[in-house]
């Protein structure tokens with residue numbers, strides 16, 4: 001049986017996604033164990049081509065997040081969508097024990113998904129600007145100001161550390177299965193994969 005840190009994403013219903021993740025102690029911060037967890041998180045992030053991973057999503061109830069909006073990901077979005085959602089490139093950022101400060105009361109409402117609620121999405125309101133502070137790893141500064149989509153990623157990932165999932169914040173009426181049209185076209189012969 002597979003044990004954490006996993007190479008897949010834990011799914012909603014798994015208690016690890018609903019508990020408050022533990023602070024990483026000062027002695028642990030530079031330990032091999034934490035480095036291995038971070039390494040796995042970065043690998044999973046890139047393998048699944050997503051933009052953020054929180055440690056509970058690979059089965060580890062610790063306060064660690066990784067974020068990246070790689071160069072080239074822009075091509076996956078129509079230019080107007082990229083602009084409207086205020087997306088931008090975000091180099092790999094790794095925070096241990098991140099703290100979030102809201103620095104703009106402006107809210108943006110856009111569709112959001114989660115690898116731990118695979119196959120679905122919904123409109124979620126997020127603050128436009130946040131400051132993330134924590135122990136930066138892999139060259140990440142200890143403080144970063146983020147805006148637009150990057151600020152959304154940070155809010156989504158820090159939520160995971162507090163046992164909160166986007167479905168707790170979404171506009172319920174906008175919740176949808178991403179492949180609903182395809183399901184009709186294929187007369188139901190469609191599947192949501194939890195592995196890539």
Ligand SMILES: [Zn+2]
Nearest residue numbers: 113114115116
């Ligand atoms: Zn998520």
